[in-house]
Amino acid sequence: MAIIGNANYYIFTGGPGSGKSTVLNILENMGYMTVREVARDIIKNQVRTNGDAVPWNNTVRYSNLMLLRSIVDFEEFIHMDKPCFFDRGIIDTLGYARLIGIPITSGMVDAANKYRYNIKVFVFPFWKEIYVNDSERKQDIDEAERTFWALKKEYEKFGYNTVDVPFLTPQKRAEWVLERL
Numbered sequence: 001m002a003i004i005g006n007a008n009y010y011i012f013t014g015g016p017g018s019g020k021s022t023v024l025n026i027l028e029n030m031g032y033m034t035v036r037e038v039a040r041d042i043i044k045n046q047v048r049t050n051g052d053a054v055p056w057n058n059t060v061r062y063s064n065l066m067l068l069r070s071i072v073d074f075e076e077f078i079h080m081d082k083p084c085f086f087d088r089g090i091i092d093t094l095g096y097a098r099l100i101g102i103p104i105t106s107g108m109v110d111a112a113n114k115y116r117y118n119i120k121v122f123v124f125p126f127w128k129e130i131y132v133n134d135s136e137r138k139q140d141i142d143e144a145e146r147t148f149w150a151l152k153k154e155y156e157k158f159g160y161n162t163v164d165v166p167f168l169t170p171q172k173r174a175e176w177v178l179e180r181l
Contacts, residue, residue, distance in 0.1 A: 005116035008080050010181070011089040012165075013155065014124030015148035019170060023124075024087050026174040033080060037087040038069035059102055067093040067108055074115045083181055090115050095154035099147060112158050121160045122177055123152050125167070 012020040021037065028034040039055075042065045046054045053061035070090045077084055091112050097104050126145040152162050163180065165173055 001110060001114055003114055003116055004074075004078065006074075006078055006080060006084075007118050008083050009074070009077075009089075009117040010083060010085050010177075011091075011117050011121045011155075011160075012085060012087050012124060013089065013092055013095075013121060013151045014165075015126045015144040015146075015151070017144055018124035018126055018148065019165075019173065020087055020124045022170045023165075023173045023177065024085055026170055027085050027177070030174070033077070033082070033084040035073050035077060035084065035086045038066055038073065039088070042066060042069065055100075059100055063093055063097050063102060066096065067111060071111055071115060085177075086117070089117055089121075091154050091158055091160075092151055095147070095151040098154065099143075099150040117160070119159070119161055120180070121155045121162050122165050122180075123148070123155070123162045124165050 012024060014020055024034045024036075042062065043054050046052070046062075052058040053065050055062055067090065070088070070093060073086065074090065094104055094108050094112055097108065126148040155162050166176060168176060
């Protein structure tokens with residue numbers, strides 16, 4: 001299997017509601033290329049069309065769609081020769097599957113090994129003080145914290161160096177990330 005990688009791809013991962021998307025928005029406003037989280041779009045589309053591929057119904061179909069969309073995003077921006085920030089990546093799908101107890105398929109593992117991001121992955125720790133639920137984020141606080149640990153472990157299992165993003169203002173977090181590229 002040929003490995004496809006881009007050292008300009010930087011992953012933001014962590015539990016839901018930890019501030020990833022807010023920092024991503026700041027970086028985008030600063031002129032950096034960003035790629036949105038695939039899960040929210042999948043949920044919105046499934047709800048809009050009465051589909052069942054959502055985390056509270058058909059979790060296997062939902063995780064399959066997450067994996068496929070993450071691969072498409074990877075391939076779509078492979079030409080980037082400057083920093084590009086992803087709100088989650090392919091390995092998040094494996095972490096999610098492991099967290100909720102659905103099978104990790106050989107296709108998931110193959111994708112995680114084939115598509116490689118920058119070795120440095122920015123992990124946003126669970127932050128109880130800023131966590132809120134919304135129409136797509138229905139996890140309780142305990143699940144949000146377990147998600148952080150599961151994703152951190154999954155990225156490390158695939159050889160990535162996880163870097164915990166400190167609890168700072170969103171602007172300071174964005175600056176902190178940029179200083180560590």
